[in-house]
Amino acid sequence: MSRILFTRRSFSALAAACVAAPALRAQPKVEKAKVSIAVGGKAAFYYLPLTISEQLGYFKAEGLDVEISDFAGGSRALQAVVGGSADIVSGAYEHTINLQSKNQMFQAFVLQGRAPQIAMGVSTKAMPGYKSVPELRGKKIGVSAPGSSTNMVANLVLSRAGVKASEVSYIGVGTSAGALAALRSGQIDAMSNTDPVMTMLEQKGEVRIISDTRTLKGTNDVFGGPMPAACLYAPLEFVQKHPNTCQALTNAIVHGLKWLQTAGPSDIIKTVPETYLLGDRALYLASFNKVREAIALDGLLPEEGARTALKALASFEPSVKPDKIDLGKTYTNEFARRAKDRFKA
Incomplete structure (x- = not known):
């Protein structure tokens, strides 16, 4: 009797292992376990999913040892990858279009x-009587870094x-x-600039907002x-040579996005580094609610989003010719x- 019971148990364990096996096979070994990511302004909400995935250990869970280097803006982060000191950029999508126009x-x-x-x-201090955009001629405009997405919006x-x-x-x-x-x-x-900086200045009456893409409606109005x-x-060659690594990175980010869908303000505060709050917890949370x-x-x-980005860039960037850009190569889903x-x- 005990022998039969033991056999049944063995069979059950074997069956369970067989069921689990496909899940294990679905995660092939990464080609490059140590990955360096360059980001331009990590503390901004713009890159919150990256921070969440890092802080909650989602990269490690995918078998990755990720090193994140922070730069002043997206254009600086991109330079790090072009120069070979980082593998991947956490940055604005439109850079892929700009790069393709330069045969990169x-x-x-x-x-x-x-x-x-x-x-x-x-x-409001420097231009208290501001009425329209042409008044900015000859003025100094702050951006995260020259050539970054904040510069592009300006x-x-x-x-x-x-x-x-x-x-x-x-000025960067x-x-x-x-x-x-x-x-x-x-x-x-x-x-x-991005949040939380802009909400902090706005709430203290230090800036008058003239263009806003922090909401989906505002983005639609602007673009x-x-x-x-x-x-x-990343460079197309990197993506093609390291598909399992890119899958693992994507898994970690999407895991972070899933967590963010149900996270409350207190969860965010507990997860991000204290320095991200810029000394004002309440304003940080007000900013989060605005950009959530x-x-x-x-x-x-979205395919439509790629087309919007191309149209926006071509409107002020003479080197970007829409008929010469293959959007299908600028992203993959x-x-x-x-x-x-x-x-x-």
Whole structure:
């Protein structure tokens, strides 16, 4: 009798192992376990999914040892990858289009933000009587870093009012305490930046917002359609050579996006580093509530969003010719689809 019982138990254990086996096989060994990610302004809500996935150990759970290097803005992070000191950029999707126009092939493979979350505001101290965009001619405008997505949004706002980028001075101020200090000390007259910085300045009456993409509606008003924002992107060659690594990175980010869908403000406060709060917990949470809907849900980049980004760039960037850009090569949803199914995002 005991022998039969033992056999049944063995059979049950074997059956359970067989059921579990496909799940294990579904996660093949990563080609590159140690991965370096360059990000431009990690403390911004723009990159919150990256921070959440890091802080909650989701990269480690996928068998990755991820090192994240923080730079002043997205353009600086991109330079790190182009220069070979990092593997992957956590940055704005539109850089992949810009790069392709210069014959450099990069591909986005998981979306973190479905709206740019960038607001442009004029200093109420430097320009108290401000009425319209042309008044910014000859002024100093703060951006996270020249060439970054904050710079791109400023270019778009100016070009629509007939102001050329060459008619203003752009100054890199980062995305945290340095940006606040630059505006408050009068080093700049206006600023295009992300949250929590812009909400902090707005709530204290230090800036007057003139363009806002922190909500889906605001993004649609500015760009005329959905505008994909932060994503993980890398040289096309890297993506092709390291599909399992890209899948693992995507899994970690989508896991973070899934967590963010139900996380409350107190969960966010407990998870992000204290320095991200910029000394004002209440304003940090007010900023989070403002940009929450801009966070991606499942890591998928919408085709319509890619077209919006191309149209926006081509409107003020002469080197970007829409008929010469192959949008299909600038992003892939292959990894995000698998991660979405796995995490039911």
